[in-house]
Structure formats: structure tokens, C-alpha cells
Amino acid sequence: MATTDTTTPPRGLVALPATAARALVAIGAVATIASTFMSWTYTSDFPGDLTYYGSPAGLQILDLVAGVLTLLFALTLFGVRGLGWLNPATAIQPVLLAATSAFAVSWFSAIAIAVDLKGLVALDPGAYIAAVGSAIALVGALALPKPGDTFKDYVTKPDNIPPAAKLPAWGQRLVITAATALALIVFAYGVGVDPDASETFLGYILLVVFGTWSLFTAGLFDRFAQLNAGHKGFATSMAFLAAALFPFVENNEHNSNLGVNILVVATVALGLNIVVGLTGLLDLGYVAFLGVGAYAAALVSGSEFSRFSGVQFPFWAAMLTGMLASLVFGVLIGAPTLRLRGDYLAIVTLGFGEIFRITVNNLDGTSGPNLTNGPNGISMIPDLNIFGFNFGSNHDIGGFSLGRFANYFLLMLLITAIVVLVFTRAADSRIGRSWIAIREDETAATAMGINGFRVKLIAFALGASLAGLAGTVSAHVGYSVNPAPYQFAGSVPPNSAFLLAAVVLGGMGTVNGPILGATLLYMLPEKLSFLKEYQLLAFGVALVLLMRFRPEGIIANRRRQLEFHESDDTVHIPEQGLPDSTVGVTKAGA
Amino acid sequence: MTTTTAPSPVLEATGVTMRFGGLTAVRNVDLTVNAGEIVGLIGPNGAGKTTFFNCLTGLYVPTEGKVAYKGTVLPPKPHLVTDAGIARTFQNIRLFANMTVLENVLVGRHTRTKEGLWSAILRGPGFRKAEAASRERAMELLEFIGLAHKADHLSRNLPYGEQRKLEIARAMASEPGLLLLDEPTAGMNPQETRATEDLVFAIRDRGIAVLVIEHDMRFIFNLSDRVACLVQGEKLVEGTSEVVQGDERVIAAYLGEPFEGAPEDTAAAAVEAAEAHATEGDDQ
Structure with missing residues (x-):
């Protein structure tokens, strides 16, 4: 559809012969790559220290990656052998987007240096070469034959991507392994960025957004999703293995702590996804269940500030206590409220969330019975000790020293794995189908014999107990629990609005969506310190933009994608008579 | 059309009345569906057919009367009704x-x-x-x-x-033992209607009794062993296709009162007119 018109040779936006355009992209890319080995500024004041010749650092590394990506995509246009897999349709879009990533990173860096160090004099020749080189590449990319008439054709995946050649099974597994490792490196690099170097992180975001986008338009994500679908178990294990390697790759306590917190919110978001994404119940007080779990675990942790300070449950018992407490609260709240539909339920759950926080605040012995120690919370929660493995101390594993947060990271990863397993298995079963049926049309669902109330209560209770499970670990990780974070909206992450945003942003009803959403929402304010005060504003803007341009979330559930883009013929595949098998796979990955 | 040798009732609705505030949508309707039967339910728009369906399937709790499936009174909860063995489609x-x-x-x-x-x-x-x-x-x-x-x-x-x-x-x-179809051919062309007719017969042959609401008179009179006509919430007449087709009150309900002493053959014409009218009415 959006391919070349055969009658008149298509021209680019910039009038140049196609060969010259291709050459320009390649030359620009090479210049960009070369520039990263030069000094960009004379002083080491700029974050990342970009003063060295011959060794790229900080933003230069990012620009180097962007340049290499551009060069590789440019070479695919020349038909270089061995690179066909990178751009199967020899499409223009990935080239343009890769060039854009290099351009964005280079120019952002140059401008950031000039602004931070007050003036263009701060720029060394390397920065100029990067700026000019990346601009040449971008102009070259724009001079390539137009993929279509509208701007949209430049940034969407073309339709004519040929199916992948069949690799042997070991080859497929190798590709999955490599891709997972790459994802781990990209993620670890982002987490590893110094929180004071907001500039570097912004460059990282630019590179990741445009780079991923260009790989997506090249059709590589669809192919990867196809491979994954063929090796589901293997791909999932690789993903978790990669996550488990994170504390070894990024061997730093601060970043491990970041990792644990991301896992906690991701796990809770996944639990919320059962309630919101699958069953369609808008729960605005979900964070309260995390709080119930955390408090339950804190009370039986043996902390001297706990009401039951003599009691110290082993971790498995504390975990069950937390889950059970959340489950009980979930049923207590759900039983009277789940008869309501839509907005009414949202308001009642919002109220419950606030009631939980205020009650916990008041159970301090003066305003009410002493149970939670009021606003002071329960502090000095001792570290976990499972089978003699003390989570509080350092452990040496294969030459790596794992600190306290790395230990908890691995524990939390195990719990995330359990929640992912529960989510996927529940979703694809009789009960999961009845949740989705309720979401789609409650009247019809009950007419099909589904006991709506019962099924909704199960979803609510399951979601609550999964949040409680995550809460038990988070209580130990954070040393203490107090009522402050368990609110509807706030600047500290575990709040209901944050969790909901993670689910909606990432993609409702999917496994990867809420995990990605939670990661993004947690990491961005953490790394972009200037954003902290405007976090809620940024949230709002991000959500509005998302709802406008991609209402199904970053990772789309196949169903929801079809729902929202019904008019786009690219997605409306069943009527074009393509075999269904490819539809399922290609759409699942998007 | 096959007739059952020993009629054993699958569905027995007795004295079903449904009031919404002051409005009585369904008034004292009795209806029986026997095993292996296809029963049609007709009536002008707003006669209370769908309301009656909703009473049968537990979507509404009838103000008065009871609904029994194979001898047991049904609880007024849709999922329990389905569990008992009555399934439905929607208009x-x-x-x-x-x-x-x-x-x-x-x-x-x-x-x-x-x-x-x-x-x-x-x-x-x-x-x-x-x-x-x-x-x-x-x-x-x-x-x-x-x-x-x-x-x-x-x-x-x-x-x-x-x-x-x-x-x-x-x-x-x-x-299910009984399938309730609410206007299964609404919006279909004649070929599709014919195919649906065959489908309903095939369903009956699988031992499922069918109760069907329909506006397409040709469809319903071809299909049904018995037809009941609902007008303004009350059951006007029930019987075989011929009986209902010939009933003056049914014709009157669809077309208004014929004038006194009208010639015989106007009745037949009226039925045809009623069919035509009803087919047009499907679009609404």
C-alpha cells in the first residue's frame, strides 16, 4: 500500500538522486561515528566527561550506537550481503528513524553542552563534526524515495515485509538469547546512568525511542515476537535469566535498589492488570492492598516497633500472612462494592484507598487502638533470613559480591516470576475468559451462565493477594513501613494513580505492558532529577499523548489493537484474506 | 414438520406479569414449550415479546407468575437459568x-x-x-x-x-434443553433467512426445543409447530400456523380493525400485507 509508485520514479523530500541520498546517509553516519572518538568539549564539567580523544564516553557512546545503527541501515540500502536480515523489506523508514536518532542525540548533546557551559565556545571540533555529520545523514535519509504521501508513512511499519527465512531451532534460540542479552545491556545501561547526569539519560531516551522505533519499522520486532511464540518457555526463561543477571551486570547497591523497587511496582501493576485489564474493573484504591501486605509482614517481622514485637514469622509464613490479609481485605471491600458498575466502583475503591491510609494513620494508640504506630510507621524491620541466607549481608557468588539490595532483587524476581505465571495461566483459562467476557459485556456474560459477582470477586481477591505478596517483600526492602506512600496520587511511586498509569501506559491485558510501564514511570523521574517536581504534570501529559496516538498502550494486546485501530487497513487484516496464523503472531508482538 | 408423540413440557410459564412502575409490559401470559418443539412468538412492536424473554431468562424478575424448566421453578438469576438449561440470543x-x-x-x-x-x-x-x-x-x-x-x-x-x-x-x-432466539433473522436477506430456517430445524433435530421471536411472518409460520401472538402484553391467541394466520384479532392487531362485512378474500390479502409490513418493520 504505502510502497513505491511504479509509474513515476518517487523522489524524496529533498531533491537528490537516490544513489547520492544513500551515499549521504552512509557518509553522515561515518562522520558521526568518527566524531564520537574526538573531544566534544574542553572541560570535564559536562556530565560524562567528553574531553578524551579515542575513547567515547557518556553521550558519545550513545551517539556511537546511533551512528552505527544508521550506517548499518544505510548499508542495507546498498544491498550489502549479510545485512538483509536487518531490513528485510529494504524500507526507507528504519533508515530515516535511525538517522533521526543520531541527529537527535548529536544535536541534543551539542545544545546541552552549549547551554550548560554557557556558550558555543565550549564546543570542541568533535561536537561540530557530530552535529554536521548527523545532519548530513538525516538530509540524505530525507532525500531517499518517499515511502508515501503523508508524514505518517515515514514512521509506520511498511506492509510488504517478507516473512523470515526459517532458521534451525538452535539458531532461533540463539537469536532469542542474543536479543534478550541486548535488552539486558540496554536496560542496565539506562539504570546505570548517574542520576546527576540527566543529560546523558535524556540522550539515552532519545536513542532508545528512535532506535527501537527504527527496528520496529524494519519489522524486526515482529520477527522476534514470532520466534518467541515458537519458543515460549525458552523465551520466558531467557527473559528471567537476563533479569537475574542484572545485579551482576550492574553491580552497585543504589541501582540494585532501583531494580528492586521497579520489580515491586511492576509486580503490583501486573496484579492490578488482572482487575483493570482483564476484568475491566476500574480500581483506584489498589495501592491499599500493597499497604495491607506490607503492614502485615511488618507486624510479624519481629521489629521492636511492631505491636507484636515478640513475634517473628519465618518468611514463607509472613508471605502467606501478607497475602491472606490482602485477600481478606479484597473480599471485604469487593463483596459490597462489586455489585456496582463502572464509575461507581471507581469512586468507591478510591474511597477505600484513602480510608486505608487514614485508618493506618489513626491506629496509633491515641486516636484509636494501637496497631500500626500511626504516622511513624513500623521501622527497623529486620532483614530476611531464609535457610540461613541472610539478605542483609553481602554474599560472594562467582567473584561477584551481591549486596543487600541485590539479594532482595533476586527474591523479588522470583515473586515476579510467580505473579507472571499466575497471570498468564489464569488469563488463558475458563476463569480468565469469563473475566474478559465480563469486561466486554456483562449482561451477555451472565446470560452465558457466568456468575458475574463471583467471578469479579475472584479477580479482585486475586489481584489484592498478589499486591499483598509484593508488599511483604517491599516492607523488608525498605526497612520500614509508614502510611504516607499508600495514597491515590503522589510524587513517591507506589500510589494508585502511578500503578494505574503503568498499566494503561504499558498496555492493558498484557504481561509485558505493565512491567514496561512501571519500569518507565519509575526510572524516568529517578534519572531525570529536574523532573521530580513536575512528575504528576509529566504523567498527565504522557497519558494524554498516549491516549491520542496509541490508546492501546505501548505494548498492545492483539485484541485491543484491533479494537482501537479498526479503520486502519494495516491492522484490519482478517478481511484482506491473509492467513490467520501470521496475524496472531505479528500482532502479538507489536 | 414433525410433531411430538408424547408432549413433555420443557418450559412452563404460568401467569407471567411484568410491571415497570405503572406500566404493565407483560400481563398474565401462559406459555408452554414441549420437548422437540419449535414455538414462535409474534406480536407488533412494543407488544412485550422481549420483556417476556427477559422474564424467562432471569434478566427481569417477573412481578407475578412463575417460570419452570422441566418441572423445576427457575430462580430469577440469568446465570442460574443458563445453568438449568435455557440459553438465549439477543435482539x-x-x-x-x-x-x-x-x-x-x-x-x-x-x-x-x-x-x-x-x-x-x-x-x-x-x-x-x-x-x-x-x-x-x-x-x-x-x-x-x-x-x-x-x-x-x-x-x-x-x-x-x-x-x-x-x-x-x-x-x-x-x-441447553431450550434455546430462546430473539429475532434471529432481523436484518437478513431472504437467502440468509432461509439458511437460518434450516439452522433452526437442525437445532431442533439435535433435541433442543426452540422458542423464537420473529417479525418475518413467512419465516415464523414455516418454522413453528405452534405460534403465540402477544399484543400489548397479553397473549391474544396460540395455535398452529393456520389458526394464528386466520385469526382476525391477529390481523386486527397488525393492521387495525377491518370494516364490517368485508369480503372473505380481504382477510388473505391482509395477511400478506401484514407480512410485507412486518418485513419492512425489521429495519427499525
Whole structure:
């Protein structure tokens, strides 16, 4: 559809012969790559220290990656052998987007240096070469034959991507392994960025957004999703293995702590996804269940500030206590409220969330019975000790020293794995189908014999107990629990609005969506310190933009994608008579 | 048309009355459907047919009267009614739009399967077996209505006629003894209507009694062993196609009172006119 018109040779936006355009992209890319080995500024004041010749650092590394990506995509246009897999349709879009990533990173860096160090004099020749080189590449990319008439054709995946050649099974597994490792490196690099170097992180975001986008338009994500679908178990294990390697790759306590917190919110978001994404119940007080779990675990942790300070449950018992407490609260709240539909339920759950926080605040012995120690919370929660493995101390594993947060990271990863397993298995079963049926049309669902109330209560209770499970670990990780974070909206992450945003942003009803959403929402304010005060504003803007341009979330559930883009013929595949098998796979990955 | 030798009632509705505030939508309606029977329910727009359906399926709790299925009084809860063995379709199609065709039918199997959350998470051999059996049964039903080749399509992407068929398959997945069809041919062309007719006969031949609301007179009189006519919430007449077709009150209800001493053959003309009128009325 959006391919070349055969009658008149298509021209680019910039009038140049196609060969010259291709050459320009390649030359620009090479210049960009070369520039990263030069000094960009004379002083080491700029974050990342970009003063060295011959060794790229900080933003230069990012620009180097962007340049290499551009060069590789440019070479695919020349038909270089061995690179066909990178751009199967020899499409223009990935080239343009890769060039854009290099351009964005280079120019952002140059401008950031000039602004931070007050003036263009701060720029060394390397920065100029990067700026000019990346601009040449971008102009070259724009001079390539137009993929279509509208701007949209430049940034969407073309339709004519040929199916992948069949690799042997070991080859497929190798590709999955490599891709997972790459994802781990990209993620670890982002987490590893110094929180004071907001500039570097912004460059990282630019590179990741445009780079991923260009790989997506090249059709590589669809192919990867196809491979994954063929090796589901293997791909999932690789993903978790990669996550488990994170504390070894990024061997730093601060970043491990970041990792644990991301896992906690991701796990809770996944639990919320059962309630919101699958069953369609808008729960605005979900964070309260995390709080119930955390408090339950804190009370039986043996902390001297706990009401039951003599009691110290082993971790498995504390975990069950937390889950059970959340489950009980979930049923207590759900039983009277789940008869309501839509907005009414949202308001009642919002109220419950606030009631939980205020009650916990008041159970301090003066305003009410002493149970939670009021606003002071329960502090000095001792570290976990499972089978003699003390989570509080350092452990040496294969030459790596794992600190306290790395230990908890691995524990939390195990719990995330359990929640992912529960989510996927529940979703694809009789009960999961009845949740989705309720979401789609409650009247019809009950007419099909589904006991709506019962099924909704199960979803609510399951979601609550999964949040409680995550809460038990988070209580130990954070040393203490107090009522402050368990609110509807706030600047500290575990709040209901944050969790909901993670689910909606990432993609409702999917496994990867809420995990990605939670990661993004947690990491961005953490790394972009200037954003902290405007976090809620940024949230709002991000959500509005998302709802406008991609209402199904970053990772789309196949169903929801079809729902929202019904008019786009690219997605409306069943009527074009393509075999269904490819539809399922290609759409699942998007 | 086959007639049952020993009529054993599947559905017995006695004295069903439904009031919404001061408005009586259904007044004291008795209706019996016997095993192996196809019963039609006709009436002008607003006669209370769908309200009566909703009373039968537990969507509404009748103000008075009771509904019994195979001798047991039904509880007024839709899911319990389905569990007991009455399945229905809806006048305005209510499929689970964003589920696949197969998944829609699998949801219909809900009452005939028992796997809960635990077995779904643990995935024991029992769960796998039940799931496989459910899928097999669902595919068999899709083959029956001729949609097996579209099992993986989203139901919202099906053309209109196939959506209607899918609704029937979904209802049949609950293994009902009685199927209630609410205007199954609304909006269909004559060929599709004919195909639906065959489908309803095939359903009856599977031992499922059918109660069908319809405006298409030709369709309903071809199909039904008995027809009941509902006018302004009351059952005006019930009997074989010939009896109802010939009943003056039915004609009057559709067309208004004929003038006194009208010639004989105007009655037949009136019926034809009524058919034509009703077919046009489907568009509404």
C-alpha cells in the first residue's frame, strides 16, 4: 500500500538522486561515528566527561550506537550481503528513524553542552563534526524515495515485509538469547546512568525511542515476537535469566535498589492488570492492598516497633500472612462494592484507598487502638533470613559480591516470576475468559451462565493477594513501613494513580505492558532529577499523548489493537484474506 | 414438520406479569414449550415479546407468575437459568466483540465446565483434559454453524449474518434443553433467512426445543409447530400456523380493525400485507 509508485520514479523530500541520498546517509553516519572518538568539549564539567580523544564516553557512546545503527541501515540500502536480515523489506523508514536518532542525540548533546557551559565556545571540533555529520545523514535519509504521501508513512511499519527465512531451532534460540542479552545491556545501561547526569539519560531516551522505533519499522520486532511464540518457555526463561543477571551486570547497591523497587511496582501493576485489564474493573484504591501486605509482614517481622514485637514469622509464613490479609481485605471491600458498575466502583475503591491510609494513620494508640504506630510507621524491620541466607549481608557468588539490595532483587524476581505465571495461566483459562467476557459485556456474560459477582470477586481477591505478596517483600526492602506512600496520587511511586498509569501506559491485558510501564514511570523521574517536581504534570501529559496516538498502550494486546485501530487497513487484516496464523503472531508482538 | 408423540413440557410459564412502575409490559401470559418443539412468538412492536424473554431468562424478575424448566421453578438469576438449561440470543447482537470466535463459544461452555482458579494455575492433567474437551466441543459447534474456518477471527470482524450465527453457537455451547432466539433473522436477506430456517430445524433435530421471536411472518409460520401472538402484553391467541394466520384479532392487531362485512378474500390479502409490513418493520 504505502510502497513505491511504479509509474513515476518517487523522489524524496529533498531533491537528490537516490544513489547520492544513500551515499549521504552512509557518509553522515561515518562522520558521526568518527566524531564520537574526538573531544566534544574542553572541560570535564559536562556530565560524562567528553574531553578524551579515542575513547567515547557518556553521550558519545550513545551517539556511537546511533551512528552505527544508521550506517548499518544505510548499508542495507546498498544491498550489502549479510545485512538483509536487518531490513528485510529494504524500507526507507528504519533508515530515516535511525538517522533521526543520531541527529537527535548529536544535536541534543551539542545544545546541552552549549547551554550548560554557557556558550558555543565550549564546543570542541568533535561536537561540530557530530552535529554536521548527523545532519548530513538525516538530509540524505530525507532525500531517499518517499515511502508515501503523508508524514505518517515515514514512521509506520511498511506492509510488504517478507516473512523470515526459517532458521534451525538452535539458531532461533540463539537469536532469542542474543536479543534478550541486548535488552539486558540496554536496560542496565539506562539504570546505570548517574542520576546527576540527566543529560546523558535524556540522550539515552532519545536513542532508545528512535532506535527501537527504527527496528520496529524494519519489522524486526515482529520477527522476534514470532520466534518467541515458537519458543515460549525458552523465551520466558531467557527473559528471567537476563533479569537475574542484572545485579551482576550492574553491580552497585543504589541501582540494585532501583531494580528492586521497579520489580515491586511492576509486580503490583501486573496484579492490578488482572482487575483493570482483564476484568475491566476500574480500581483506584489498589495501592491499599500493597499497604495491607506490607503492614502485615511488618507486624510479624519481629521489629521492636511492631505491636507484636515478640513475634517473628519465618518468611514463607509472613508471605502467606501478607497475602491472606490482602485477600481478606479484597473480599471485604469487593463483596459490597462489586455489585456496582463502572464509575461507581471507581469512586468507591478510591474511597477505600484513602480510608486505608487514614485508618493506618489513626491506629496509633491515641486516636484509636494501637496497631500500626500511626504516622511513624513500623521501622527497623529486620532483614530476611531464609535457610540461613541472610539478605542483609553481602554474599560472594562467582567473584561477584551481591549486596543487600541485590539479594532482595533476586527474591523479588522470583515473586515476579510467580505473579507472571499466575497471570498468564489464569488469563488463558475458563476463569480468565469469563473475566474478559465480563469486561466486554456483562449482561451477555451472565446470560452465558457466568456468575458475574463471583467471578469479579475472584479477580479482585486475586489481584489484592498478589499486591499483598509484593508488599511483604517491599516492607523488608525498605526497612520500614509508614502510611504516607499508600495514597491515590503522589510524587513517591507506589500510589494508585502511578500503578494505574503503568498499566494503561504499558498496555492493558498484557504481561509485558505493565512491567514496561512501571519500569518507565519509575526510572524516568529517578534519572531525570529536574523532573521530580513536575512528575504528576509529566504523567498527565504522557497519558494524554498516549491516549491520542496509541490508546492501546505501548505494548498492545492483539485484541485491543484491533479494537482501537479498526479503520486502519494495516491492522484490519482478517478481511484482506491473509492467513490467520501470521496475524496472531505479528500482532502479538507489536 | 414433525410433531411430538408424547408432549413433555420443557418450559412452563404460568401467569407471567411484568410491571415497570405503572406500566404493565407483560400481563398474565401462559406459555408452554414441549420437548422437540419449535414455538414462535409474534406480536407488533412494543407488544412485550422481549420483556417476556427477559422474564424467562432471569434478566427481569417477573412481578407475578412463575417460570419452570422441566418441572423445576427457575430462580430469577440469568446465570442460574443458563445453568438449568435455557440459553438465549439477543435482539441486538451482544457478542464479546474483542474475543475470538472460538473464545466466544468457549465462554458459552462456562456452565458445563468446572475448572476454577486453582486448577487454572496448577494446570494439572484434569485441567488440560477439560480444556481440550471444551475446545473440541466448541469447534464441533462452529462446524455445525459453518464458522470453523474463522475460529481465530475477532468476533467483531465477522459480517452481520455470521455474528448472528455465532451468537446461536455460543448459546448452544451451554448444552441447553431450550434455546430462546430473539429475532434471529432481523436484518437478513431472504437467502440468509432461509439458511437460518434450516439452522433452526437442525437445532431442533439435535433435541433442543426452540422458542423464537420473529417479525418475518413467512419465516415464523414455516418454522413453528405452534405460534403465540402477544399484543400489548397479553397473549391474544396460540395455535398452529393456520389458526394464528386466520385469526382476525391477529390481523386486527397488525393492521387495525377491518370494516364490517368485508369480503372473505380481504382477510388473505391482509395477511400478506401484514407480512410485507412486518418485513419492512425489521429495519427499525
